[in-house]
Amino acid sequence: MRSEKSNKQKITKGFFYFLLALLVVISFIPFYMMIVNATRSNSDILKEGFTLIPGTAIADNYNVLLEYMNLWRGFLNSLIVAVAVTVLSSYFSALTAFGFAIYKFKGSNFLFVMILVLMMVPGQLGLIGFYDIMRTFNLLDSYVPLIVPSIASTFTVFFLRQFLSSVLHSSLIEAARIDGAGEFKIFHKIGIPMMMPAISTMAIFAFIGSWNNYILPLVVLFSPEKYTLPVMMGALRGSQVAQNLGAMYLGIAISVVPIMIAFVFLSKYIISSISAGAVKE
């Protein structure tokens, strides 16, 4: 009787694993089609239609693509912006959270509530004003509007402040002061290491957010050589390359495959960050 039950259990489990495998296939097949089609010539795709077998036209497609647009440049631009955003938002959010957590000063509650309220405001609300101000300061077509605002990342400050209140021991700070350490030294030597787990969680979000940002760079950047990857992808769509499906697929693949490779190495880290970010709410 017992084995009968476990047999039934096995069949149920097998069925569920089958469904999960199916879902994995659904998650991956568009990328697989992209890679296959990136290696096929335009006429091959038009005439032969669907296939799972790669072709041989990848070098030709690459030449067609690069003749029109240097996607690697877009890749580099996106990387520069995303790294700068990640570093600035991590450092200054930690600094701000530390300031709120350690010191008692007039108006600190009011200022923190202000952060909480504006955390809820969707980013598009100030877009028109933001664009106008950037134009007034002659900052359009530069990375300043994409990078500098990350110094004020409301959610990161909120998250780090919450984290700090659960791990901070004021005696540690006191001891450092008695040893003659200055306040900034205390922040760098004690505050940052203490917040590190939470900082790295938020750093991942900052990086992904910047990497995927489309509307803001679309609005503020004009020179093609400054385009970030998403904007470059958008430009690709309206270009002559769009006539050649093989080259088009290759362009998309170039924007996707490095991220997939990076994810293979970083997935554990990224997923645990998302889990931590959600539960700490």
Add this chain to the structure above:
Amino acid sequence: MMQSKLNKYGYLFILPFFAVFLTFTVYPIVLTFYYSFTSYSGFGDAAFIGMENYQRLISDDYFWEAFYNTIYIWGINFGFQLGIALLLALLFSDIRLKMKGLSFFRAAFYLPNLITIASVALLFGILLGWHHGTINHLLLDLGLINEPINWLNNPTTARWSVALIGAWMWFGNTFIILMAGISGISNDYFEAALIDGANRLQMFTKITLPLLKPIMLYVLITSLIGGLQIFDLPMLLTDGRGSPQGSLNTMVLYLYNQAFKFNNYGYAAAIAYGLFIITVCFSLITFKAMYRKSVKGE
């Protein structure tokens, strides 16, 4: 004593944040509010015209169509996204099944989130192509359709395409968040239920779901706020104006086109505030609905 002297450092530590915050976040929001009462075209002076933009907004069929499209797309998207994520969570939280490979599946399902939406939109744009799209080729080969379907040229299939691409991208993220919430639930509850002979579905609806309510609220609110701002996919899947027949014209896409294509900054500013008011209303309704349910449940 020592501490109170040092408290002035608090201001110093938060100064960079607030300098940037006021310049790049607060001031633009205030300025946008001001422009929403003007006929500002991006050049010259902004002439004050009172409530005219808001009156126009209320009677603007395009805006309300964009509102309808946005909700329509978000509704389908969220239904699938949450449905799949919940089923997966049900499967992996079952203590009788003890499914293995959670970390692999989480990673596999999460992957599409990391890809730039622009790339996803371009990829599906050509996969869904009419005569030369891979999806039509496949369906024709399998004999499921007799002639190619012009997916992105029909309002219904275009909306469903955007919604399902979104669900495909984001269900992995929702799944991870739900699993994070479930891992916080004590195993004792499930073991006690097991001894009482509860079945899979009972355990899920009576234990997991009620205890998951705060996380569900988080998922719902973040998805709603994000969904109301959907822009990249509809912008890049068609001609950037929300074709076919305006069926992909979402609120932010409308805002973008009014401001940066037609130079109607004043009106676009009013659209931004209209969108903001709608977002606040929806968030409040969601909070209220979840709160009332929990009171009833007690």
